[in-house]
Amino acid sequence: MSPQQDSRLESKSIAQPLAPFTYENQVYQAGLSGQKPPITFNCGDWEALAKDRLSADSFGYVWGSAGTRETDDNNKKAFKKWGIVPSRLVKSGFPDLKTTLFGETFDYPIAMAPVGVQRIFHPDGEIASAKAAEQENVTYILSTASATSIEDVAKANGNGSRWYQLYWPLSENNDITVSLLSRAKASGYKVLVVTLDTYILGWRPSDLNNAYNPFIRADDIGVALGFSDPVYRRKFQEKHGKPIEEDVQTAAAEWAHTVFPGLSHGWEDLKFLQEHWDGPIVLKGIQTVADAKKAVAYGMQGIVVSNHGGRQQDGGIASLDVLPEIVDAVGNDLEIIYDSGVRSGADIIKALALGAKMVLIGRPYIYGLAIQGEQGVRHVLKSLLGDFNLTLHLSGISSVSPKHLNRSVLRRTGN
Numbered sequence: 001m002s003p004q005q006d007s008r009l010e011s012k013s014i015a016q017p018l019a020p021f022t023y024e025n026q027v028y029q030a031g032l033s034g035q036k037p038p039i040t041f042n043c044g045d046w047e048a049l050a051k052d053r054l055s056a057d058s059f060g061y062v063w064g065s066a067g068t069r070e071t072d073d074n075n076k077k078a079f080k081k082w083g084i085v086p087s088r089l090v091k092s093g094f095p096d097l098k099t100t101l102f103g104e105t106f107d108y109p110i111a112m113a114p115v116g117v118q119r120i121f122h123p124d125g126e127i128a129s130a131k132a133a134e135q136e137n138v139t140y141i142l143s144t145a146s147a148t149s150i151e152d153v154a155k156a157n158g159n160g161s162r163w164y165q166l167y168w169p170l171s172e173n174n175d176i177t178v179s180l181l182s183r184a185k186a187s188g189y190k191v192l193v194v195t196l197d198t199y200i201l202g203w204r205p206s207d208l209n210n211a212y213n214p215f216i217r218a219d220d221i222g223v224a225l226g227f228s229d230p231v232y233r234r235k236f237q238e239k240h241g242k243p244i245e246e247d248v249q250t251a252a253a254e255w256a257h258t259v260f261p262g263l264s265h266g267w268e269d270l271k272f273l274q275e276h277w278d279g280p281i282v283l284k285g286i287q288t289v290a291d292a293k294k295a296v297a298y299g300m301q302g303i304v305v306s307n308h309g310g311r312q313q314d315g316g317i318a319s320l321d322v323l324p325e326i327v328d329a330v331g332n333d334l335e336i337i338y339d340s341g342v343r344s345g346a347d348i349i350k351a352l353a354l355g356a357k358m359v360l361i362g363r364p365y366i367y368g369l370a371i372q373g374e375q376g377v378r379h380v381l382k383s384l385l386g387d388f389n390l391t392l393h394l395s396g397i398s399s400v401s402p403k404h405l406n407r408s409v410l411r412r413t414g415n
């Protein structure tokens with residue numbers, strides 16, 4: 001690991017000495033008149049609360065991981081192998097949380113990971129999540145497996161920041177890919193996130209035990225993007241001589257096969273996406289230095305270091321464990337985003353300190369959605385941000401810039 005200067009002591013700016021309108025202050029104020037918070041602040045309890053509210057099928061779907069859950073377990077353990085070391089008598093105020101990626105400044109270095117089929121967790125599904133994202137100034141990444149159309153999510157997200165995640169059809173369906181990209185562009189999604197690790201769903205015992213795959217249900221829960229797509233609709237009509245509505249089950253199965261064809265693209269195919277998307281392209285699912293270097297060589301603007309929360313490949317290494325070597329190899333060449341296993345403010349700090357510029361929140365916001373719809377998602381985002389903000393402040397770290405938040409604030413405490 002390259003030694004980096006601990007610049008906290010050089011920090012001269014007194015950012016914001018007080019933050020009177022923080023979530024915690026609102027909660028304590030409300031407590032004076034006897035009001036208790038409707039949802040717990042113990043982030044470790046959100047999963048159990050969601051379980052209470054969801055059907056076994058839906059809970060199994062979000063909680064589920066591949067095989068023996070080893071990759072998922074490793075993701076969480078990896079965070080515990082680092083400790084944050086605080087500096088004292090640092091006169092900076094509340095930390096500056098702004099981060100800049102792709103030439104754009106974001107209020108916070110977190111975003112909402114793409115998560116499909118959200119209507120199985122709450123009737124408002126993606127609409128609730130996209131509204132919460134706008135309210136809390138957090139970027140929303142819409143999944144191709146969304147239960148709500150590209151256009152309707154954009155409307156719900158309003159002036160919020162939104163990116164589009166592609167599950168990438170094979171080349172015989174290039175016309176559908178172009179249609180999805182142009183719809184996303186027209187609806188104000190600024191960054192294209194291409195997920196590489198999920199051309200077929202992983203071996204997930206929880207879903208197998210429940211005999212449950214939300215994507216192939218005979219309704220439109222996971223296929224809203226396909227059913228609302230003019231090119232997919234036309235192709236279905238041409239092939240079957242009838243519209244989607246007359247054979248929803250076949251249309252759903254064929255859409256599932258279109259976006260999860262069971263076969264991966266190759267690196268050379270990225271050119272096609274570059275020709276049809278004029279904004280930044282980010283590859284999600286990178287886990288090796290070799291692939292990160294290829295992403296640079298193929299002209300990508302960013303990567304998400306992610307193992308899909310351990311849902312795809314069992315027996316894998318923690319995503320956090322590969323982050324530092326990937327940052328060392330390509331950190332100056334493209335933007336590095338991190339996800340997998342982030343559960344607290346301290347976890348966000350650790351991933352940023354190891355070199356990520358932005359961190360994606362996955363299951364926790366879905367637990368919030370299950371618990372209380374839009375308000376539940378807002379609670380999770382506000383809690384994680386509040387915890388993150390105070391933990392940074394109490395560590396004497398004055399901003400999320402790599403100048404202040406880097407490996408010098410971490411100590412390795414386990415192997």
Ligand SMILES: Cc1cc2nc3c(=O)[nH]c(=O)nc-3n(C[C@H](O)[C@H](O)[C@H](O)COP(=O)(O)O)c2cc1C
Binds near residue numbers: 113
């Ligand atoms: C229920 C569920 C659905 C998901 N759907 C998608 C998806 O449609 N597209 C995608 O790229 N990743 C998807 N992911 C993966 C997340 O984007 C993210 O990589 C993962 O949740 C991170 O792990 P964590 O939740 O353990 O922190 C999904 C994850 C969950 C839990």
Ligand SMILES: O=C(O)C(=O)c1ccccc1
Binds near residue numbers: 115145198201222
């Ligand atoms: O479950 C997932 O991890 C995922 O990526 C997905 C795939 C299909 C539908 C919904 C989510």
